[in-house]
Amino acid sequence: MPRGERPLGPEDTALLRFAGDLRRLRDQAGKPSYRELARRANYSPTALSDAAGGRKLPSLALTLAFVRACEADPAPWTKRWRELAAEHALPLHPNAPYPGTEPFGEHDAKRYFGREYLVEQVVESVRARPLTVLVGASGSGRTSLLAAGIKPALEDAVVITPKGNALEGLAHTLAEIFENTTPEQLSAEFRQDPDHLRLRIRQHRPGLTLLVDDFEQVLDQQDFVAALTRCPHVVVAVRADHRDRCHEKGLDGNEIVIEPMSADQLRRAITEPAAKIGATVETAVIARLVADAANQHALPLVQQALTETWRRKRGMTLSQSGFEEAGGIEHVVARAADAFFDSLSEDGRRAARGVFLRLISVQRNGIVQRRTRRLDIEPHLLDLLAKARLVTLTEDGAELTHDAVLRWPRLTVWIDEERDNLRTHEQLVTAIELWEASDRDPLALYRGARLRKAKELGDFLTVHERRFVDISIRRETRRSTALIAVMAVLVALVPGTVIYALANERKISQLYDRELGGKAISESSALMEQRRPYADKYALVGYKVNPSAEAEKVLRLANAVTRGIPFTGTPADNADVLVAPRGELAAVTDEDGTDRMWSLDEDSAVPGKRFFDRHRVVKLAERRVVTKDPADQEHLWAVNDANDLTYLAPLPDRFRTLDISPDGSRIVGKIGGAVVPGLPTPDASERSMLLDLGDPRRPRELPMPVRNPETVALSQDGRELATSVWDPASGNSTIEFWRIGGTYEPAAPALVQPVYVRSLTYSSDGRWLAVEHSPESIVEVWQRVPSGAPVLRATLNSVMRTGARVTFSDDGRVAVVRDNIFEVQQLYTSGRQADRLVYVSGHGQSMRAVYRSQYQDFLVRSGGRDPELLPYDLDSARIIKRMCEKDGARLTDSEWVKSFGEVERVEVC
Template identity: 30%
Template sequence: MPRGERPLDVGDTPLLKFAADLRSLRDRAGGHSYRQLGAKAHYSATTLSDAAGGRRLPSLAVTLAYVRACEGDVAAWEDRWHEVAAAVAPEAPPPVEQQPPYAGLAAFQPRDSEWFFGRDQLLEDLLARVGSARFTAVFGASGAGKSSLLQAGLVARFAGTTLLTTPSATDLALPETPADLVIVDQFEEVFTLCSDTSRRAAFIAALLDAPQHVVISVRADFYGHCAQHPDLVAALEDNQLLIGPMGTEELRQAIMQPAVKASCTVETALVSRLVADATGQPGVLPLLSHALLETWRRRRGATLTLAGYEAAGGVQYAIAQTAERTYTSLERQQRELARQVFLRLTALGDGTEDTKRSLPRAELDDDVDVDVVLDRLAHARLLTLDRDRVEIAHEALIRSWPRLRGWLAEDREGLRTLRQLTEAAATWISLHRAPDALYRGTRLDTALEWTRRPRARTSAREREFLAASSQARDRERRLAHRQTRRLRQLVALLAVLLLLAGGAMVQTIRAQETATEQRNIALARFAANESLGKRESDPLVADQLVIAAYRLSGTDDLRDAVLGAHAGKSGSTISRSVRTSPALSPDGRPLPSARVGEPVDDRLYPRIGTLTTPVDAVTSFALTPAAQAFATTLESPGARLWDATDAREPVPAHTFSGQVTQLSYAPNGKLLALVREAMTVELWDAADPAAPRLIGVLPDHPRWVTALAFSQDSRVLATTDNQSRVRLWDVGDPAAPRQTAQLSDGEDVSVVALAPDHRTVALGGVSGVVRLWDVSAAEGPRRIAELDGHRQPVRALGFRHDGTALATVGRDDTVRLWDLADAARPRAAGRISGSSEGVYGVSFGETWGEVVTARADGTFRHWEFDLDHVVAQLCASVREPISREEWSRYFGSLEHRPPCG
């Protein structure tokens, strides 16, 4: 099959075959771009692309110009054009039993005026404007009903003769006509089909100077194009009408009145459903009309039913079918562009459904193929285009189009990286390309790695942003080297000046101290950066470099670099006995017995012990007063309770029946909470794990429960619903639980942790920001602090048993420690980078600085934040102190002080 030609099926029309053959002709001619063909044919690239799009038959002149540019047989194609023109010419409609009362996806025509309802007030406003002004413009998003308003409304109600046309039909030459009113529909084609600015200006001038009343309809995203013509701006100053979505009552009229006129009735339930599906949705009117047409075809007698609407698939079915048909009609490179547009228009959910995202037009490249794709998708009612923004017409497209769902599932983390890159580039441009807004460090490395993936595609300004970030990083490295040399020279000069200017001793000393501090910072950061390159080849020297760098400068980023170097040498561990893991003690305090563990390769141990369980199935661990350990897992068909006292030989203790969506064991090992069928929270007595019994149910939980969290003393249970509301429940008496507080955070909440004193609650979610709430105040819960450290969603939160510190784990692969000695003014105490995949819980270990994360595959990882302890462990493995030569390479003439010597 020729490149770029889609396969034809039984449903293809002569017009679609004609368009496919035009595309094949272009492929055989060498596959030139439409921009190249336009230079040969003297037509715009958009016009030639539309000619081969199959949406409508191009004019004979455009067709022959296309064929000549592709060196085809002009005579044969002229005969072919006349055959297709005859085949697609409108014929007299065959007699039908009853005319459908709805127009489907097409706009209402003048002949459909008797079926046009719901726009009476808007039509009266338009008629009044036409009567009082000679020139009027109607603006609205694609699918807002502009064409229907003009054709079935204005033409039918105007008291005089009318001429209805489009720019493509007139070829930008206003016909001479005695009509009292000239209506130019789809006026945006003046900009999309004509690249000759002089012809465009002449056509606009002819409209403005016409003796008749003139009304134009313009897609709202072309408002800025109109502003480029001063005379048109002046004409529009007081003579424009903006069409928005239909209101509830207008929708009811548009649904019910055509049915009444056709002697049909509409079920009340169907009306309510249609109004709910369409209210407030831009560009939904054609889809609603199509769904009504299909429902009418499935009517029961003379009644339009909800069952018929659902059988037709409703708005969702229409969107999915239109999306697939439009996508497959695009050419190969345009399909890839369409994929990128839809991915950028979708906001990824985290535990919630994906939603549509309004996209600034500037986020997409200024390219003819991009314009063609947007125009095709907007014409198919899949997108709505405003002045400077693009948006998916209906979120049902995300839910209902299998191809789009597949794209979104391919690389969700990559899409999040792209979204962050897009936002960072936009911020950089809004700040006039400020150097401080560029990417640095890990964020730059992550973005560059993603761009090297096969299907990754960035916009021009994103590429510019990454290029500027890379160049800035290179400049900073070179500057550090130069600054070191200059600082040495400055120190020598200051020493000479000190001897010559004894009277300026104090000022010189201060300048030298400042210079020394700056030099030390520059040297320390240079050494720490260089240690990364030696991490693989000479890790012991790399460890000594980063320790020496921190001791030289003492900044927070160098402290974190030391912690990270230590964390890089330790991996996940799996305890030989679960009782020895400090993460599982019932009251949050460490157990006296020593931890025994061994490194675990995630590829070799995707299970708990020897009993196969799904990867990422574990949801909680707990320890009973009898020092027996138990784990909970969410599996299909039932959730399970495991006796994991011996982690190498866990055994199932109990299997819960029914649909369990959340499961959590209380730290005291006696109480278990589970969510059944998303909304019912049950409390079970698990003192006998082999035979737990139901003892209580949380009353009146109105939403889907997405997360559970117990306090360390097991007396308070926190539940989070799909509206991000957090409720606190007193479960001291599980048989009679009662709600004690409710937090409406106003932001996404997916993880919760309660302080040991029950006064403070920590909330985290998609934004990466952790919020601290005081729930003890008499006036009610109040937010007291925000911890802004993570750049991706928060996975887990955990308080130290004395409440003086909080550990947080983010999807950005960082574990952070926060000092909460003053909860209203928390302080960052450390950050360690490392994989956080699958982490569901975090707690504190046996020492002040030990943090333990629990993964859903049954493994634990220990993170050390005690800097003195970390330095001692790193130095313990050093066999030979850093040599004097190695030292001078990174620290110049500074005194040789091996950190582990």
């Protein structure tokens, strides 16, 4: 008989209550034995028993495995575990490498990294100009930059944070560093004559630089501003939304904008502080934070996530498991949002709810996105939201700080409640943009059903939007009054005429729109086939006149074809094209069979250097390229940009690269004879090899967990390897996930497929895995669950049975290229079937689609022989806005008459 569980005793602590509830969860599941639970959870019986023992807090992965084995919902247990873990987390050591919720101070200068170039800019500006104005969005790190970056870099500087009476505060600060003065004496002098500040500095500290933080708080204190701007060396930091006020005050100093940290800068800000105290950060944590926060004003969120990970460190390592237990940026945001919302009154909560909903947009495909808007609300509420790091205030307005805010549970509920109003509002915003782009043409105003729905938005509307609705209402009223007068005359003259006319007016209008729209779409399609310009202009006319699904499809395609990126000059016809993971570089085959690197911009390509003679690119990653010479020997290169190619080393003899991690840190391949793609190889002497590129000139072989898998894939950071082994006897493929470190550990339960697996593809964030079957070329998309079994979310089939090349975007979309067919589907984690967003034939061919997050589009190989890339944007509203902004949307009068005769012109912007 198995020994019974140790009684918990009184559940008078949170930990004991947690353990007791785990036991009750097991009872509700029929009280399976721990041996049976172990079989379901892929953990040992002892570990599961200890999890419900109440002596220590189990790991998050073990807790969720226990919950899933009892067939319960893991979401509430995740939230509860994190709340309990926060109580049991280690206190923050004084020598912790990250400041957490506080900005960096002067004593933190030795661990302040990533802003070196910006500090140099400011120091040079101080030497050249009396006044330097630092402009940065909220959350851009202005306070840290002044205290930990600029002050230590200057020979003599003092940081001033004015509050209340700024002159008195300045006097108190300077009295501490000036000899033989008192705050009262200095304050009286400064009030009497602002020029006394300059004289005092000349008398006591001629080289002193004043660093003024939060300068926007005192812009209205004219005496302080006047005194400050007469000093020889001043740096003021201003929040970006107050930039215009600075210009109004005549502050004409050298302006420097604090841009978001790039990926490399953010990587240094993460790793260098830890390295200073002998700690390390696992690559998976770095990759996740860089992917989440690079080029965004999210530094405070990164610092808080790192601090929470530090509390859960393993030895001196900030591990991926500790990061996941802390919840990353998403948990930081959720906790801050809950605390902020709970601190508000009922009126404050209603106002905050309105702010959150105004800062999102719901696209046609249902995807929720952040948006930047100027809000006419109480400034104090915006300041509080910015201080809580939930809203970022920029020169263009307010925006939610991070996509993680969109996943805050309260906000997701509000979005579901207001989804219809949000869609209506998104349409209204687009209409206003088009109205203004058309010089406020009255024909672009709202009327009819659209106007009635817009009037119902109420508090959703800003002053600017309400003005548009009011103008539309007045115009509608004038039109209605005129129509009533005409109807009265017609009724008196010809009874029944008006009723008949009104009954047929809508039908005639619909027929007219359908005919004109169809003609415009046909013209656009013909121009695309002939590869002639203006296809997108005609497609836009067709879409505006008759906005059907087919018209939207043609608009997207015409826009992609018009914006096509050609490789002019030397490339051969039908050349191979490989694009780097972020879409910034491409390798294209020249006419002599040698590959050349090209630099890609939004709509153009610039040629760079070539590889060695007859070298062809096999794999292209971030800063790493694998080429193959005419003798089939593979070689490793460093590629920093299209004109910076460095040969590193040959790869082992007979080595064939199967995959390279997108960050270029690891390569997996096979040594042996060539195999037919998609079919199991019978070569028993063949073996797989994994190479670490930490020292790229001397790749280091790592042990493989499986000797010779048929299919392999590396995660974004090279820290996880997926392998597929085919068993001919059973007809099954076993997919296993391995965490690569000093040893191999399973990263998730194995996945058994009753087919041969042709290919595996990770998403950049590791949340999705695409599994392609052979020979049917069916693609299954599995959601990765931390330490849990993958969950099937989509099955993508096609009439084409050729190999599929799969790419994921960073917003839950998957793109598949089969021969010349390109399709994109939206994935869901709720069990809802994936939605097909795009299905286009004639595009694809020799490369997989590449998602460009900076432009929010997919790069796809054109279907012709010429090596051309099509930037495929799925957001029709963004396409129209771009065309109208560039004045590339309107057909000329001659073009219109030639295509449509004397039909009244349709204004598209």
